[in-house]
Amino acid sequence: MSFQIGDRVTAEYKTGVYYGEVVEMSTTMKAAVRILAVKEHPTQGDLHNPMDPSVAFFHQRRALSNQEIALMPISTIRLYSGVVPEYQDSLKRALSAQISKLSDMEAWARRSLQELDQLQQEYFPQSN
Template sequence: MSSFQIGDRVTAEYKTGTYFGEVVELTTSMKAAVRILAVKEHPTQGDLHNPMDPNVPFFHQRRALANQEIALMPISTIRLYAGNVPEYQDSLKRALSAQISKLSDMEAWSRRSLQELDQLQKDYFPEKN
């Protein structure tokens, strides 16, 4: 079925989040039930079919899976993990902060890029100033 055994510590992806967990059941050759122990990467917000588009009919808010929640994870996203698993609340706080920081950096980069592009537009097309 898979190379995992019940009780194995793993990292696994669920939708757009990545978690530390423990295999609790090998359900099929394609999925395993994983108990969530900590959050590695917070899920991405928005419409996955239209990434980076804020103007979609339904902008999804995605919560992290809860501590001790069991979720069916695709076997292809599961990796054995031998390191220390952080405490759930600490991991959630760190993952959320990292996601906020990443988006804030992108926002600052976008503003600066728009400034530079505006200047280039003036350089390229001086007659339109």
């Protein structure tokens, strides 16, 4: 798909997803996109070792800033015709959604460990 300067788009940058505006077609592989709002906050941690909290360097990833221009892979860019939310509101919503998702995963992991502990006791009662 080809994009035009001024097109409103959604685009992925590393692990974040943004609403933006195409400002330049850099190459056939990338386009410069001005950030207008945050759709999904970037994931924290090491991308090469997802879900591993004990890596040597646990990356803290900030969302791209309002009006920041970033080179986005063309393959991650999609035309967008909806309403673009205000940047600060979108950042707050995206951050809250990421926190909620991780909190839900934490609760699920705790409950799963409880169930697995019970199963371990049932499977191997003599080991207790």
